[in-house]
Amino acid sequence: MTQTRIPVQFILNGKKTAVDILPEQSALQVIRDELGMKGTKEGCGIGECGACTIEVNGQAVNACLMFGVQLDGCRVMTVEGLAEDGRLHPVQEKFLAGHAVQCGFCTPGLLMSTHALLGENPEPDDHQIVQAISGNICRCTGYQQIFSSVRAACGQSDQGSVRENQDSKEERC
Amino acid sequence: MSNDRYHTVGKSILRRGAKERLTGNPIFCADMEPENALYLKAVRSRHPHAGILGIDVSSAMSVPGVVQVFTAKDIPGKNLMGIINKDQPLLAEDKVRSLADPVALVAARTPGAADLAAAAVSVDYDPLPAVFDPEEAMAQDAPQIHAKGNVMVQKKVCRGDVTAAFDKAHTIIEKTYRTSAIEHTYLEPDAGIGFPDEDGTLVIYASTQNPHYDHKEVVSLLGVEDHAVRIIQAATGGGFGSKLDMNVQGFIGLALYHLKQPVRYVYTREEAFLATAKRHPFVIHMKTGADETGRITAMQMKAVCNTGAYGSYGIAVASRAAVHATGPYAIDNVNLECTAVYTNHPFCGAMRGFGTPQMALAHESQMDLHARALNMDPLEIRVLNGVKKGTVTATGQVLTDSVGFQDCLTAVQPEYEKAMKGWLSEPTPAYIRRGVGIGGMWYGIGNTGVQNPSTARVAMDREGQVTLFTGCADIGQGSTTVLSQIAGEALGLDAMDIHVVVADTKYTTNAGATSASRQTYISGNAVKQAADKLADVLLTEAVNYLKIRKSDLRLENGRVFDSRHPEKQVAFSRLAPRILDKGGELSWQGYFDPETVPLHPDTGEGIPYSTYAFACHAACVEVDVLTGETSVCRVIAAHDVGKAIHPENVIGQICGGVAMGVGFALMEEFVPGETISMNDYHIPTAADMPCVIPIIVEASEPSGPFGAKGVGEPALIPTAPAIINAVTHALGKRIYALPASLERVLDASIASGHFNNCYQES
Numbered sequence: 001m002t003q004t005r006i007p008v009q010f011i012l013n014g015k016k017t018a019v020d021i022l023p024e025q026s027a028l029q030v031i032r033d034e035l036g037m038k039g040t041k042e043g044c045g046i047g048e049c050g051a052c053t054i055e056v057n058g059q060a061v062n063a064c065l066m067f068g069v070q071l072d073g074c075r076v077m078t079v080e081g082l083a084e085d086g087r088l089h090p091v092q093e094k095f096l097a098g099h100a101v102q103c104g105f106c107t108p109g110l111l112m113s114t115h116a117l118l119g120e121n122p123e124p125d126d127h128q129i130v131q132a133i134s135g136n137i138c139r140c141t142g143y144q145q146i147f148s149s150v151r152a153a154c155g156q157s158d159q160g161s162v163r164e165n166q167d168s169k170e171e172r173c
Numbered sequence: 174m175s176n177d178r179y180h181t182v183g184k185s186i187l188r189r190g191a192k193e194r195l196t197g198n199p200i201f202c203a204d205m206e207p208e209n210a211l212y213l214k215a216v217r218s219r220h221p222h223a224g225i226l227g228i229d230v231s232s233a234m235s236v237p238g239v240v241q242v243f244t245a246k247d248i249p250g251k252n253l254m255g256i257i258n259k260d261q262p263l264l265a266e267d268k269v270r271s272l273a274d275p276v277a278l279v280a281a282r283t284p285g286a287a288d289l290a291a292a293a294v295s296v297d298y299d300p301l302p303a304v305f306d307p308e309e310a311m312a313q314d315a316p317q318i319h320a321k322g323n324v325m326v327q328k329k330v331c332r333g334d335v336t337a338a339f340d341k342a343h344t345i346i347e348k349t350y351r352t353s354a355i356e357h358t359y360l361e362p363d364a365g366i367g368f369p370d371e372d373g374t375l376v377i378y379a380s381t382q383n384p385h386y387d388h389k390e391v392v393s394l395l396g397v398e399d400h401a402v403r404i405i406q407a408a409t410g411g412g413f414g415s416k417l418d419m420n421v422q423g424f425i426g427l428a429l430y431h432l433k434q435p436v437r438y439v440y441t442r443e444e445a446f447l448a449t450a451k452r453h454p455f456v457i458h459m460k461t462g463a464d465e466t467g468r469i470t471a472m473q474m475k476a477v478c479n480t481g482a483y484g485s486y487g488i489a490v491a492s493r494a495a496v497h498a499t500g501p502y503a504i505d506n507v508n509l510e511c512t513a514v515y516t517n518h519p520f521c522g523a524m525r526g527f528g529t530p531q532m533a534l535a536h537e538s539q540m541d542l543h544a545r546a547l548n549m550d551p552l553e554i555r556v557l558n559g560v561k562k563g564t565v566t567a568t569g570q571v572l573t574d575s576v577g578f579q580d581c582l583t584a585v586q587p588e589y590e591k592a593m594k595g596w597l598s599e600p601t602p603a604y605i606r607r608g609v610g611i612g613g614m615w616y617g618i619g620n621t622g623v624q625n626p627s628t629a630r631v632a633m634d635r636e637g638q639v640t641l642f643t644g645c646a647d648i649g650q651g652s653t654t655v656l657s658q659i660a661g662e663a664l665g666l667d668a669m670d671i672h673v674v675v676a677d678t679k680y681t682t683n684a685g686a687t688s689a690s691r692q693t694y695i696s697g698n699a700v701k702q703a704a705d706k707l708a709d710v711l712l713t714e715a716v717n718y719l720k721i722r723k724s725d726l727r728l729e730n731g732r733v734f735d736s737r738h739p740e741k742q743v744a745f746s747r748l749a750p751r752i753l754d755k756g757g758e759l760s761w762q763g764y765f766d767p768e769t770v771p772l773h774p775d776t777g778e779g780i781p782y783s784t785y786a787f788a789c790h791a792a793c794v795e796v797d798v799l800t801g802e803t804s805v806c807r808v809i810a811a812h813d814v815g816k817a818i819h820p821e822n823v824i825g826q827i828c829g830g831v832a833m834g835v836g837f838a839l840m841e842e843f844v845p846g847e848t849i850s851m852n853d854y855h856i857p858t859a860a861d862m863p864c865v866i867p868i869i870v871e872a873s874e875p876s877g878p879f880g881a882k883g884v885g886e887p888a889l890i891p892t893a894p895a896i897i898n899a900v901t902h903a904l905g906k907r908i909y910a911l912p913a914s915l916e917r918v919l920d921a922s923i924a925s926g927h928f929n930n931c932y933q934e935s
């Protein structure tokens with residue numbers, strides 16, 4: 001029995017992409033299984049962990065909660081779209097320099113949440129940064145080096161980041 | 174020790190493997206898709222305890238796309254697994270002991286077919302009475318889970334005269350503490366792939382913390398020669414102890430053995446929750462006595478921990494719990510006992526700290542209770558009782574070097590006092606109460622009173638290129654980077670100039686488990702020893718070449734030079750062929766096993782660890798007395814790590830440990846049958862995190878590589894007790910069971926009168 005496939009077209013990382021997909025496939029399955037792009041991770045499949053975060057029309061979304069057909073006509077960006085010609089994107093550079101990567105499974109999702117945040121708001125305050133990344137679970141880092149790296153990516157100081165983080169967090173509590 | 178004297182040690186170099194992770198390279202098992210791979214799916218028990226009368230796979234075999242359905246009878250070797258005691262079958266034979274027990278394994282061409290077939294396997298069960306509470310399971314008439322009885326192990330540590338000490342004590346505190354089962358919730362669900370190599374070797378890529386153990390276990394399950402199986406650690410998305418067990422490796426091995434074609438098995442999050450180890454829930458009865466100055470003179474501790482259906486690392490948890498029960502305090506008279514009991518709960522195993530975080534809740538609560546009884550400051554009572562050089566521990570070990578606990582207390586003191594004096598007295602809304610709490614800890618590095626060696630190889634080729642071969646699994650903590658730094662330091666090379674071959678049983682030798690905070694200390698020493706041997710061969714040849722005595726020679730930037738006349742130098746690339754051509758050796762093995770003495774079975778006397786890490790956390794919390802919500806605002810975390818080889822990695826461990834400690838303290842509880850997915854189990858997000866102020870204390874360990882010890886597990890251990898002590902400080906009412914959930918905190922708020930006072934005022 002052959003299931004009916006639906007043609008879907010969208011811009012993926014700046015390139016026109018056409019793919020025939022099954023109606024029940026999630027955007028995550030389309031990206032990982034149909035297009036074979038493995039940078040976007042599956043951590044829970046139910047929208048709790050944020051490992052599958054991609055950018056759709058500039059917004060960070062959980063790809064596991066979105067149907068593949070909803071990508072039709074959209075501008076989609078995955079972690080593979082960040083680096084250009086082997087040169088890391090500034091957000092990736094800051095994560096690298098800020099020691100924000102441990103096991104790395106949450107990293108692509110966090111990069112996409114950060115990228116989407118900066119697209120919407122190039123100068124977010126600390127509260128907005130926390131809001132933007134609080135949908136991305138990380139079990140390794142405790143978020144502090146991630147937080148400092150996002151701050152640095154926003155052009156805020158990453159010098160003595162822990163201290164600065166402390167001060168900013170103090171304002172929140 | 175100043176980092177200036179080091180070339181790469183003590184510097185936070187960029188991490189190996191970070192770029193691949195940042196760019197989304199397909200390095201995790203779930204990202205690998207060998208051509209024509211079959212999908213595997215385990216059929217799991219639906220009964221917590223039942224006999225198996227028969228298994229019918231005929232309907233499952235008729236599902237289109239199904240290739241094979243395996244049961245226990247298809248296992249050619251020994252159908253038992255377990256790193257300490259072998260009690261867990263890969264596939265159940267005569268009975269199931271928990272809801273998660275696998276009874277059959279499906280291999281199919283599509284994931285859908287695998288799922289359908291798994292549902293179509295018909296198992297004829299004979300349900301048996303089940304028991305979930307470990308104290309009930311110890312009763313004479315309790316259902317027997319294993320033939321050897323339900324008490325898996327009892328570990329004791331006794332010293333001095335507890336009865337006499339309690340008789341003389343000025344104050345006695347006796348309390349019972351309870352902790353919950355915890356799911357590790359590493360971000361990457363367990364996964365593995367396998368394929369037969371050209372020469373027939375069964376190659377398995379796995380998300381694992383211990384590839385060399387996996388290798389032994391798969392070889393034993395399949396009854397094949399060592400060389401017939403090769404395990405390669407894929408990028409591993411966190412482990413925290415759970416990936417020490419065989420999760421998918423055995424299934425992949427079994428299917429590969431029979432089918433000789435590529436297979437893959439990627440757990441859903443739900444299966445990872447159901448089928449992998451949990452942190453042991455503990456019930457701890459602790460009684461301590463103090464003299465009128467606040468010195469703790471006696472401790473009696475009886476703990477029961479629930480290991481669930483199988484042992485996994487339960488024996489290690491029980492012995493570590495007994496040994497660590499005193500906390501980092503000098504107590505002359507102790508009677509400590511921890512019993513690990515089988516139940517029909519999902520099996521519990523290793524999780525960051527092996528019973529020590531549970532013990533820390535008890536001993537740190539007791540310390541605060543004594544301080545309060547004597548009107549002492551919590552920091553002061555810890556300074557008074559804290560271990561120092563010369564302290565004799567409960568097992569009779571004299572602490573001689575690298576005893577940095579007092580330094581950790583001193584390190585948190587300024588921030589602690591600032592919080593106690595300033596922060597506490599700042600105005601807050603009437604419904605918010607603030608509290609400050611302290612938590613201390615000690616943690617023995619490596620396995621408890623047993624051998625746990627590591628090996629490593631450092632080799633130079635004819636061109637002078639150095640390669641480090643290590644079986645040590647980097648699961649995100651950064652061991653590959655740190656071990657490269659250690660090798661680099663010994664050879665005067667940048668860490669990144671060293672090639673690495675990591676955790677591949679074809680090429681690496683056993684480094685033991687990435688657990689027990691042991692890899693920097695134990696594998697670090699093995700790597701250093703191998704690199705030192707190679708360095709010595711290079712120096713010896715350079716003496717011959719430069720005609721300068723060895724003591725004047727130094728290694729730096731890939732050359733040997735005269736420290737008095739740096740222009741006199743020779744490159745490694747020049748020395749290497751000279752050494753080889755003379756029949757010299759450029760490939761060297763290192764070996765290190767910490768010096769321990771096995772613990773006496775009745776008294777626990779012995780030397781469980783050759784060194785200990787120490788830490789102190791201070792937590793500042795705000796409690797909403799009307800809702801029970803606790804916000805952790807700050808955690809000051811001082812850790813004696815001996816030497817921070819890579820300070821930012823140490824900070825990463827500390828901050829990550831604090832996050833896990835916040836979860837343990839306030840929100841995490843795995844309830845079998847109810848906790849199904851991440852929807853039901855919440856771990857801290859960025860919004861739940863306090864500001865963490867990490868403080869690195871370096872009480873150099875003479876037996877450590879460049880003085881280093883470990884930090885992975887210590888990072889987590891003091892956080893929960895510090896938070897609980899802070900909540901108690903805020904409410905004036907103590908919580909004895911973790912997690913201190915909204916309900917428990919609200920109960921404490923009501924019982925302490927704060928709820929009513931605030932409610933009436935508003």
